[in-house]
Amino acid sequence: MELVKPEIGLVFWTALSFIILLIILGKYAWRPILTAISEREKSIESALSMAEAAKEEMARLTSENDALLKQARIERDEILKEAKQMKDQIVADAKEAANAEGSRMIERARLEIDNQKAIAMADVKNQVATLSIEIAEKILRKQFEDQKKQDALVADLLREVKLK
Secondary structure (H helix, E strand, O other): OOOOOOOHHHHHHHHHHHHHHHHHHHHHHHHHHHHHHHHHHHHHHHHHHHHHHHHHHHHHHHHHHHHHHHHHHHHHHHHHHHHHHHHHHHHHHHHHHHHHHHHHHHHHHHHHHHHHHHHHHHHHHHHHHHHHHHHHHHHHHHHOOOHHHHHHHHHHHHHHHHHO
16 A cells, blocks of 8 residues: 555655656756757658659659650651651652653654554565566566567557657
């Protein structure tokens, strides 16, 4: 029961022990504890400010990254547009060159056909002339077999020559 109803001496010595403990703690322990707590607060504040700075830096980098992506997309679109224009130009040039070459080939073929036609016509004329001469020769040989006919033909030719 002594603890439930303490005597004055126990209270005095307990209070005195507590006060001495507070003085010793105040002199030796409170300052290092408060200093450690203060340093801990400072390090936490520093870490929070660094985290905030890192967050701002991340936001800045994100916005720069978005701007760079936007610029890259614009440049990509321009490059694709230029490539399409170049492709269209190359196709148009190739079509134009093919048309020009086709026209030249058609013209050369037409000239070749005309040349071949002229050659064929000349050949036909030569063959007709040769055949005509051969036929005339055969006819004349038939007609000149008879001497009277030959004399009559010579006389007619001489008359025509004199008239002219």
